Amino acid sequence: MCSACEDPDRSGYLERLREGVAERGWMVQGVVNSGSYPPWAYTIGLSGYDLPELVVTGLPVVAAGKLLNDVASRVLGSSPPAAGERVALPGGPLVEVVALAEPSAHLMVATALYGNEIRALQLVHADSCGRFPWSPDYRDGRGGQPVLGVRRARQM
Numbered sequence: 001m002c003s004a005c006e007d008p009d010r011s012g013y014l015e016r017l018r019e020g021v022a023e024r025g026w027m028v029q030g031v032v033n034s035g036s037y038p039p040w041a042y043t044i045g046l047s048g049y050d051l052p053e054l055v056v057t058g059l060p061v062v063a064a065g066k067l068l069n070d071v072a073s074r075v076l077g078s079s080p081p082a083a084g085e086r087v088a089l090p091g092g093p094l095v096e097v098v099a100l101a102e103p104s105a106h107l108m109v110a111t112a113l114y115g116n117e118i119r120a121l122q123l124v125h126a127d128s129c130g131r132f133p134w135s136p137d138y139r140d141g142r143g144g145q146p147v148l149g150v151r152r153a154r155q156m
Helices: 011-024 061-077 108-114
Strands: 027-031 040-044 053-057 086-088 094-099 120-125
Touching: 011 027, 011 108, 027 061, 040 061, 040 108, 053 061, 061 120
Parallel strands: 053 120
Antiparallel strands: 027 040, 040 053, 086 094, 094 120
C-alpha cells in the first residue's frame, strides 16, 4: 500500500481524493503487490451514487485501473452487474461478479470517505484459457487472484 494510505493522518490525501471524485465521478486506488500479496485496485466514489464500489485483484495496477474505469463508466450509465453474473468485457477478460462480504476490511480509503456500510463487487477475471480462480487449473495451477467474497452459485 502507498505511504499516504498507511498514514493515520492522511487527511490531505483524502481531501485530494474527494476533489478528484467530485471532478471525475470516481477514482481508482491501486495497491502494488507486496510480499505474497498480488496487486489489486478498487474504485472510490461509486458509493456516492448509491452504487457498489468495484474491485479487481491479481492484475497489474495499470491494467486493473483500465478495467475498473471501463466498468465504472458503464455502471454509471446503467446499473451494476449482479453477483454471480458473468460479463464478457469488450477487449478484456471474461469476469464473474462476486460480492464482498466485508468491503470495509479491504477498501480502506473508500471506507474512510463513505463509511463502513459501503458495498463492493469484485470483478473476478478468467485466465487466458477461460478458467476462474476456483478451478484447480486456473493459470496452470499458479493462482494469483484472491477472491474477496463468497462465490454465488450461478443460475443455468
